[in-house]
Amino acid sequence: MKAIQITILAAAIGFTGAAAASDRTPMTVFKTPWCGCCHAWTEIMRAEGFDVTVRDVEDLDPVKKQAGVADQLQSCHTAVAGDYVIEGHVPPAAVDKLLSERPAVRGISVPGMPAGSPGMGDEPSARYTVYSFSHDQGKPPQVYLEVGK
Numbered sequence: 001m002k003a004i005q006i007t008i009l010a011a012a013i014g015f016t017g018a019a020a021a022s023d024r025t026p027m028t029v030f031k032t033p034w035c036g037c038c039h040a041w042t043e044i045m046r047a048e049g050f051d052v053t054v055r056d057v058e059d060l061d062p063v064k065k066q067a068g069v070a071d072q073l074q075s076c077h078t079a080v081a082g083d084y085v086i087e088g089h090v091p092p093a094a095v096d097k098l099l100s101e102r103p104a105v106r107g108i109s110v111p112g113m114p115a116g117s118p119g120m121g122d123e124p125s126a127r128y129t130v131y132s133f134s135h136d137q138g139k140p141p142q143v144y145l146e147v148g149k
Contacts, residue, residue, distance in 0.1 A: 024049060024050070024051060025050070025051075025081045025082045025099050026051045026053065026081070027045060027050050027051065027053070027079050027080065028054075028055060028080050028081075029042050029045075029053070029054050029077055029079040030055050030057055030079070030080075031054065031055075031056060031076065031077035031078075032056065032057065032060065032076070032077075033058075035077065037089070037113060038076055038077040039119075040118075040119040041089055041119030042054055042119075044092065045092060045095070045118075050081070050092070050095070060076075063078050064078055067080070067107070068107070068135065069085060069087050069133070070133065070137055072141070073087055073088075073111050073133055073141055074087065074109075074111065075088025075089060075109065075110060075112060076088065076113060084099070084105070084106070084107045084108070085106055085107030085108075085133075086107055086109075087107060087110070087111075088109055088111060088113070089110045089119050090108055090110050090118070091110075091118050091147060093145075094108055094147075097145065103132065105135075106134055106135045108130050108133070108145075109130070109133060109141070110128055110129070110131075114128035124148075126147065127146075128148070129143055129146055129147070129149075130143075130144045130146075
């Protein structure tokens, strides 16, 4: 099963079709089948117009490792959109910013499961940080967006 998960992730990360510069970039979300907040985040992304495919997997560790998500950036689900990794409860506005600006990063992350973030209550007054991370895991994460601050 792990080989299948890694193969699926490799195919999702390798997507570089014409839609990659669009806010309608297809997104694949890897999550466990029993996580309600992951399901809620996925539904928020769909409501925002993202074309979301869900892959339920029992063990997300191989997915996160292959995606290059460092331990301190991890959350409960990992998504791939175009050439980017989106880790955790990242708000749709941050994903739109990522896909429109196309910075030279591996991805963005909201570590942990902050209360009020999308899928964790989706409170407009919530305060948390979205980090960007590099292909070089030795480089520290950078603040990408401050939400509610």
